[in-house]
Amino acid sequence: MRGRSVRRNPAVRAEPRGIGTARARDPLAREVKLLGALLGQVIVEQEGPELLELVERIRRRTIALRRADDPVDRARLAADLDGLDAEGAETVIRAFALYFQLANLAEERHRVRTLRRRERAARGGALDGSVAEAVLRLGASAVPGADPVAIIGRLAITPVLTAHPTEARRRTLLVALRRCRRLLERLDDLRLTPDEDRDVRRRLREEITILWRTAGLRSVVPSPLDEVRAALVFFDETLFTVVPRLYRALDAALDRLAGETTRRDRRGGRGAMPDPPAGDTGRTGARPPRVPAFLRWGSWIGGDRDGNPSVTAEVTAQTLRICSDHVLRGYEAVCARLMQTISATVPPERLAGSLARQLARDEEELPETMRMLRRRFPEEPYRRRLGAMVERLRRTRAQLTETRAPLAGRYPSADRFRAELRELAEALTEDGLGRVAWGEVADLRWQAETFGFHLASLEVRQHAAVHEATLAALREPDAKLAADLPVAPFVSAGEVLATFRAMAEVQRRFGEDACRRYIVSFTRGAGDVAAVLELAQRAGEPVPEAAATAGFAPATPVVDVVPLLETADALTAAGTILGDMLGDPAYRAHLARRGDRQEVMLGYSDSNKESGFLAASWMLYRAQEALVAVARRQGVEVTLFHGRGGATGRGGGPARRAILAQAPGSIDGRLKLTEQGEVIAARYGDPVIARRHLEQMTGAVLLASSPEHEATIAAAAASGAALMDELAQRSRDAYRALVWEEPDFAAFFRDVTPIAEISALRLGSRSAARQDAVGVAADAHGQPPPIEALRAIPWVFAWSQSRLSLPGWYGLGSALESFRTEHGEAGLDDLARLYRTWPFFESLLDNAELVLARSDLGVARAYAALAGGPDAPRLWERIEREHRSTVALLLRVTGRGALLDGQPALQRSIALRNPYVDSLSELQVRLLRRLRTLPVEDPERERLLRLVQLTVNGVAAGLQGTG
Structure with missing residues (x-):
């Protein structure tokens, strides 16, 4: 079967001609075409031309059915799919799934390309959503208290990584795709030669061949420490280097603001914000940085034991040892590189006092190391100092991570390492090498302040x-x-x-x-x-x-x-709970010892599952208002920790928009939020995208902390609160009437989604259901857990697979419909005005719009046909009616003619992807039907379950989301 030639095979699409992608009119289309052609070649080599011809035939027919639902085309597609045996089905699924992985990679690359193009087009100006834009907007404000320097001084932003079991891709596949990304980056080089282009294509064929032959499903459940190591890849390859670049960008923005302020003052006052001139108008790198290290990273991976008994005390301790090993190796590498770089010769009589003292201490504590360094660098004291720091870091790492006895010459704490870096910078400055002190040495100081010796603060949950x-x-x-x-x-x-x-x-x-x-x-x-x-x-x-x-x-x-x-009762009583905590003398004394700072976490996922997305969103907003008010009365600084999921049905959505939509006073320079497992790769896999994401978050926190923004959203909230109270209650009633009060809904849910098959997937170390509830996660042959025991993550994941994504919109249509019945069209006009003036309401409807655009009633109808209960048709009709009503009334309030008219690029991307996803969805429905008709003891069940799970991975890749 394998090793066939692809020459003159009509099933293989032709590769694009020309060299690289740098000069292409549409580089994304060219890259997708190239990857598709290479995948076709690999399929023919590995499986034969018949498979590729079948895949292409299925693809063409699903595209045709999207254009016109022709019964003949549908019958032919059904014949193709029904005629597949298990082996044929698996190869077809893998072909589409791998195509999606490669297409996603191309889209990610194009996003990077677009960001760079926009930065070049800005010609030194402020890119929309950047920290520079935020600083310049604050600087142009005439409102007292909008000083960006003051706001930056109190910034505290903490992204927290989690390991929720929804990253369907294996770590092996993620690493292979990163190798493909690096190869594709070479194609953007204008200097690429024909030979280099051919070499990149050859290497891509190799990588795609390896991807084709790599199992798409995990054979074993990953352990918590496996999840820790998988997450640390993003620290090693992205975050460690991106963090100082973010600080540097903000530092440069302050210089830019200083230049703009000077020009405004010369013109005689504050006017409209002018466009900054092109080029570097500031002195960042030629003076001490003015931006503090305001980022701190948190992690639940290895600390979250709620429902996961695999996370033990020993696992938590081992997690910190692994994290420390990674960050200390990072510091060692930087210090070693600086040792090679800072080759300045300094006569003994000109040696700065602080540097002389450091070197003397090194001679006393590290005699063997210093003897070697003196031989290598007799007249280069900075090299000797940095070499000693490398050795100290090595000894510190050995002592901290290998549980050895204390070693002489190690750093007793991260504070000592940071102090030595400060002294090094002072010595360089005194020696006239300020640019060196304020360049890479400053970057290392920022890294040391951000990551310490632990990399990320591990948080325990129970x-x-x-x-x-x-x-x-x-x-x-x-x-x-x-x-x-x-x-x-x-x-x-x-x-x-x-x-x-x-x-x-x-x-x-x-x-x-x-x-x-x-x-x-x-x-x-x-x-x-x-x-x-x-x-x-x-x-x-x-x-x-x-x-x-x-x-x-x-x-x-x-x-x-x-x-x-995270429950409706707890969110409604948020102010009371915090007030009771602060009213307890023992707890208040404890809090005083902790600086009168209290953190409260708000759970988006479970509240959404309990009450529906609209009602939960409003409960969370009201909870923020209450918590801020109680904290202010009690003289306590409260930080709200937003437990947002990746999917909209769990509180997800664009981070910048969400931050600007928070309740007045709830940010005030402080933001803490979860970065869920299923979005970590998308947000932090590429350095350019990671920096953009962090810039958008930081810029939004700056703007949200300004008095002007707080006054604006407070006024909007005051005018819209009564309307939201009404909408939220109507929405919650409609959602709970279906999900929690309809007696046959649980069975309907189990029938129309692959929840049982998802529960059996080896996605993460934690089960799909809470193990202290009745009915734990299903095995390959059992029933899925009941809805009340099911975690919010697989709940949303399962609905996305059936192309309905019900948790992200259900209840909105009923709320708007009943609101119109009571208030008429004038009431909808009021909501339209609210949409234009209140960021919270705008974000709410925009998130629902995105979920609705990605859902598909036509495909979902095929899943609904899997339901066998007598009430299934009635339930489907109810859901379909709600969907249509939601779309129509949402468009009425937003003023758009079709979903995503305001985001044409995303609208087009979804339209292009849908036919390909349809192929896998059609196959998944057939496999589910066959699987569920087999007796529990039938050995064929295991093979069919595997095929369904492969389609789950493929559909997730095609939809670019899980749960």
């Missing part, structure tokens, strides 16, 4: 009920015996205590910031927060000892307790 059960067990007369008993599935009271002891251990080793936040999921009241502090104290007691605590000495960690409000 369910409130587990803490309650643990305390009850420890209060038993025989607490030692109780400590070994389970307080949740696969979790003992001793393991809960061990978690706190592990936190104390990593704080001692890596610093307090390495792991100090403890998130209490499903917080119901202030007692759930107090329970965590009591458990932390008990962890410091020598008894009771349990098997799980054996590896950790008794110790009480520093703990910042973060209540997670």
Whole structure:
């Protein structure tokens, strides 16, 4: 079958002619055509021309059906799909799935290309959404308190990486696609020669061949430490180097603002914001940077044990060792590079005092290293100093990550390393080498401030009920015996205590910031927060000892307790819960010791699943208002931690727009939000895209923190709050009437989505359902978990597979329809005005519009036909009616003629992708029907399940999203 020639084979599409993509009129189309042609060649070589001809025939027929639903074409497509045996189905699925992976790569590359083109076109001006634009807008404002320097001084932005099990692609595939991306980048080089172009194409064929022969499904469930290592790829390859570039861009923006202010003053006052001149108008790099390191990274990977017993105390400790190893190696590499770079010769009599003292300390503590460095660099003291720092970092890494005894010459803490970098910069400045001090050395200082010796602050999360059960067990007369008993599935009271002891251990080793936040999921009241502090104290007691605590000495960690409000009841009572916490004298004393700073997390996913997206969004907004008000009255600084998902049905959407839509006073220079597992690769896989994402977040936080913006959104919210109260209630009623009150809906959901098959996928270390609920995640032959036990992530993922994406829009149409019935067309006109003036309402409807544009009733109807209950037709009719009503009324309020008319590029991308996704969806429906008719004991089930799961990966790639 394999190794066939592709010459003169009519099934293989021709490669684009010419060299590279730099001069192409449409580089995206050219790149997609090239990758498609190369994939076709690989398929013929590996599987034969018949398969490629079949794939092309299916593709052409689904495209034709999109143009006109012809019964003859549909019958021919059905014949092609029904005629596939298991082997043929698998190869067809893999062909479409790999095509989507390559097309997604090309689109990502084109986004980078477009960003660079826009930056060039700006000619030194401010790119829309950049930090420069934000700084210049603030600088042009006449409103008191809009000083960008002051706002920058209080910035604190914390993205938190999570490992939610929705990244359907294997790490192996992600790494291979990164290699393809680097090859494609070479095609953008104008200097590319014909030989180099041929070499890139040859290497791409190799990589695509490897991708074709690589299994698309994981054979084993990844462990939590596997997930840790997968996430660290993005730190190593992107974030470590992108972070100082962000700071540098903001520093340059302040220079640009200074130039604009001078010109305005010369003209006699503040006018409209002028266009900045082309070129570098500032002095960044020729003076000390003025931007503090305001980014801090957090991570739940290796710390989130809510429903995941695989995350143990030992895993948490090991996670910090792995993270520390990565960041210290990063510092070593930078210091080694600077040692090669800063070759300045300095006579002994001109040696700066601080540098002389550092070198003397190096001679005393690292005699062997310094003897070698003196031989190599006798007249180059900066090289000797940096060489000593490399050795100190190496010893620090050995001591911290290999649990060795303390080594002489190591850094006792990250503070000591940062102090040495500051002293190095001072010595360089004193020596007339300011540009060196304020260039790469400044970048390293920014990195050291941002990442410390722990890279990312590991956050622990556990369910409130587990803490309650643990305390009850420890209060038993025989607490030692109780400590070994389970307080949740696969979790003992001793393991809960061990978690706190592990936190104390990593704080001692890596610093307090390495792991100090403890998130209490499903917080119901202030007692759930107090329970965590009591458990932390008990962890410091020598008894009771349990098997799980054996590896950790008794110790009480520093703990910042973060209540997670994620149910409708908790969000509605947010102000009361925070008020009760602050009213507890013991807790208030604890908070005073922590600087009177309180963090509260808001859960978007579960609240959305419980109440529907519109009602949940408004509950979250109201909760923000209440929390800010209580904190101000109590004199506490509150940071709101937004637990947003990647999909709109879990609070996802464009980050910049979401930040600008938050409640007044809820930002104030501080932003903390989750970066969910399924979007990490998309946002941080490419350095250019990563920097753009971080710039958009930072710029939005700057603007959202200005008094002018807060006044504007406060006025809009005041005029729209009563309308939103009404819409939210109507929407919640409609959503709950379907999802929670319709007796046959759970069975309908199981029938019309591949939820059972998704639950059996080995996507992550955590199960699809909460294991303390009735009915855990399904196995390959069982029933899927009930809706109440199902996590929000697979809930949204399953609906996206059936092309309906119900959690992202259901209830909106009913709310708008009943609102119109009561208030008439004038009421819809009021909503249209609200859409134009209130960022929150605009963001809400725009997110729903995107979900609706990606849904497809025609394809979803085929999934609905899988439902066998007598009420299935009625439920489908209800959903279809709601969908049509939602689209019509949303367009009425937004004033657009069709979905995504305001985003034509995205509209076109979805239209072009849909026929290809249709092929996999049609095949998935057929496979599901066959799978569900087989007896549980039939051995064919395993093969069919695998095929369904392959289509799940393919559809996710085609839709560019999971859950």
